[in-house]
Amino acid sequence: MLNGRTWGPLRTRDGVSLPDAVKARFGKGCPCCGRRHMIWRWSPKRGKPTPAAAATHAHDFAVAKGGDNRCWFFACFQCNNDQGSLDLVTWTRKLRYDGDPRFVRVEELAVFVRRWVAAVGAEEMAEARRALGPIDHSAELRRLSR
Numbered sequence: 001m002l003n004g005r006t007w008g009p010l011r012t013r014d015g016v017s018l019p020d021a022v023k024a025r026f027g028k029g030c031p032c033c034g035r036r037h038m039i040w041r042w043s044p045k046r047g048k049p050t051p052a053a054a055a056t057h058a059h060d061f062a063v064a065k066g067g068d069n070r071c072w073f074f075a076c077f078q079c080n081n082d083q084g085s086l087d088l089v090t091w092t093r094k095l096r097y098d099g100d101p102r103f104v105r106v107e108e109l110a111v112f113v114r115r116w117v118a119a120v121g122a123e124e125m126a127e128a129r130r131a132l133g134p135i136d137h138s139a140e141l142r143r144l145s146r
Helices: 018-026 077-085 088-098 103-132 138-145
Strands: 040-043 050-051 056-059 072-076
Touching: 018 072, 018 103, 056 077, 072 077, 077 088, 088 103
Parallel strands: none
Antiparallel strands: 040 050, 056 072
């Protein structure tokens, strides 16, 4: 933690990050559309292939609307652009209404991401409680019983 900000993706106690979990569940391509993230092109300046359009960081909730900056996963530029500031569930509804075939994968992704984040949140809460140690509620109970 630096200046009150946490850097890097959210991780479980075992060290598994959300991008790693999404990649393990949906494969190496974009979890929304299934296409490869990058299209390689030859760079004459560097003398080797370089990505023309690298994968972007996508979020379930837009960070500007209060989403956690640590809860991100890789998605292709097109899907991230199409999602815009919508959360995954709202975007799924929009895709279904428009008849876009991506809605099946995005719906599955939304459920997966929300369950993963809820599980990590439960782990963080348990660790915070363990760090506080045993809490003596007797003084509060006496105050309430008066």
